[in-house]
Amino acid sequence: xxxDSFLRWIELxxxxxxxxxxxxxxxxxxxxxxxxxFHPQVTYIVGENGVGKSTLMEAIxxxxxxxxxxxxxxxxxxxxxxxxxxxxxxxxxxGFKKPRDGFFFRAESYYNLASNIDxxxxxxxFGPPLILSYGGKSxxxxxxxxxFFSTFLHRFGGNGLYILDEPEAALxxxxxxxxxxxxxxxxxxxxxxxISTHSPILMAYPNSILYYxxxxxxxxxxxxxxxxxAIYREFLNNKEKxxxxxxxx
Numbered sequence: 726x727x728x729d730s731f732l733r734w735i736e737l738x739x740x741x742x743x744x745x746x747x748x749x750x751x752x753x754x755x756x757x758x759x760x761x762x763f764h765p766q767v768t769y770i771v772g773e774n775g776v777g778k779s780t781l782m783e784a785i786x787x788x789x790x791x792x793x794x795x796x797x798x799x800x801x802x803x804x805x806x807x808x809x810x811x812x813x814x815x816x817x818x819x820g821f822k823k824p825r826d827g828f829f830f831r832a833e834s835y836y837n838l839a840s841n842i843d844x845x846x847x848x849x850x851f852g853p854p855l856i857l858s859y860g861g862k863s864x865x866x867x868x869x870x871x872x873f874f875s876t877f878l879h880r881f882g883g884n885g886l887y888i889l890d891e892p893e894a895a896l897x898x899x900x901x902x903x904x905x906x907x908x909x910x911x912x913x914x915x916x917x918x919x920i921s922t923h924s925p926i927l928m929a930y931p932n933s934i935l936y937y938x939x940x941x942x943x944x945x946x947x948x949x950x951x952x953x954x955a956i957y958r959e960f961l962n963n964k965e966k967x968x969x970x971x972x973x974x
Contacts, residue, residue, distance in 0.1 A: 729820040730765040731886040736816040749809040752777040757942035764934040772938030778921045782890045784811035791829035802841040826885030832894035839864035869895035883914030893924035901926040
């Protein structure tokens with residue numbers, strides 16, 4: 726497959742799970758998960774809202790040493806501590822080589838990350854501004870989508886492990902295709918991606934594995950076997966029929 730994985734697999738220490746049925750241990754997909762193997766290039770974790778995708782992505786990132794709210798391993802800010810304890814129950818199997826770069830991109834807390842970058846640059850007048858690594862312009866002075874894309878384009882340097890949770894949230898379809906092209910560039914530079922997304926465009930990377938989470942567990946699917954692809958195709962091919970069904974009183 727061209728390269729060794731930086732992260733080969735994770736395993737849940739389910740024998741250590743608390744006996745309480747509280748979050749996150751009561752999520753059905755988590756209860757069904759034992760071991761998850763990662764593709765050395767791109768791994769997708771997809772499914773409906775509420776099945777545990779972001780909880781699992783967050784736990785993987787935190788277990789690897791990333792800030793729960795996103796960024797590199799050097800970010801230590803905390804706006805509000807809401808992450809679960811699932812990372813304490815994850816066993817990691819890493820590859821022989823260590824990534825030179827890494828980033829946890831989390832759409833829901835990206836605003837907090839952008840604010841922290843501005844704060845750090847105001848506080849440190851000695852070294853080069855941190856924002857230079859993100860394109861040189863404050864992420865708050867760009868549109869939401871532009872600031873997302875600026876991070877993908879400028880901050881991701883290759884030979885890295887990148888965990889992306891819903892990166893399409895502020896991106897147009899054209900920008901999503903540009904991100905897919907950027908992912909390919911970085912894969913060619915020996916990078917590995919773990920991506921949670923609802924976008925059929927971003928799910929289209931050919932050298933990948935796609936895990937589909939449901940309350941019944943986790944299965945491997947192709948893009949065409951996902952509900953996301955089927956619903957988009959049905960809507961675009963039968964727009965009038967679908968709208969009539971949706972608008973029935």
